[in-house]
Amino acid sequence: MGTIYAIANQKGGVGKTTTAVNVAACVAEAGFSTILVDADAQANATVGLGAAKLSTPNLYDVLAGRVSALDALLPTEVENLRLLASHPDLAAANVELPREVGSETRLRDALAPLREQASYVIIDCPPSLGPLTINALVAADRVIVPVQTEYFALEGLAGLLDTLSLVQRELNPRLVVAGMLLTMHDGRTRLSRDVEREVREHFPDLVFETVIPRNVRVSEAPSYGRPVIHHDPHCAGAEAYFALAQEVATRG
Ligand code: ADP
Ligand code: MG
Helix, strand or coil, X not given: CCEEEEECCCCCCCCHHHHHHHHHHHHHHCCCXXXXXXXXXXXXXXXXXXXXXXXXXXXXXXXXXXCXXXXXXXXXXXXXXXXXXXXXXXXXXXXHHHHCCCHHHHHHHHHHHHHHCCCXXXXXXXXXXXXXXXXXXXXXXXXXXXXXXXXXXXXXHHHHHHHHHHHHHHCCCCXXXXXXXXXXXXXXXXXXXHHHHHHHHHCCCCECCCXXXXXXXXXHHHHHCCCHHHHCCCCHHHHXXXXXXXXXHXXX
């Protein structure tokens, strides 16, 4: 039985997609059958894995019941890694889902068969706490919260944790916070070190030991349609994502 992870933070630009793509690639590279589900209509994870932005079938087709999640999986260049692609149409789901009673469980039900197919299912969430993110949190066993190592890092985190508690209480008692992940850390700056200390003090036991450094190879890899471990396997970013994948796998 596979485990479903949601990568969530309502802030944009904190490293959700980068983390989803690269953790998925690292666990796949380690030999685990893995599926990345792109739940953001911007389709950055889809494109970052080399698939077309207008891929069909995609997650919108799955949520609309036109195709099963299993039949919608696309192969990727990474061994053991398959993709359930996004599509700009997915934006409509944010309007359509709330109009139907009980639609919070739509993604959970659609993804259930994938647990038999993969050890890891990783959902890249959009930058909001809207219906698609709620659907992802209801579908997930664990959530990873990327936190950009910058001045406003803590802002919004309390609200996010409140939402996670609400989802746990009302919709998905299985949900566990796997951890917060400090991203785009710049060890040369005092600001990064201060923010890291502050986040660790605020949330003891909740922050992954692994910190993702700001690394240009990480940011350019998506333009080649590949994860950083294929773009430059020995750069600091690739090594950090390998270490994170190991930490995620060990934490269970
Ligand atoms: P989100 O999905 O939360 O909106 P992204 O993963 O798309 O965030 O990251 C936002 C931007 O920051 C992207 O341009 C991405 O390439 C860049 N980025 C993310 N992580 C790193 C990193 N470790 N080093 C350098 N750039 C990064
Ligand atoms: Mg994103």
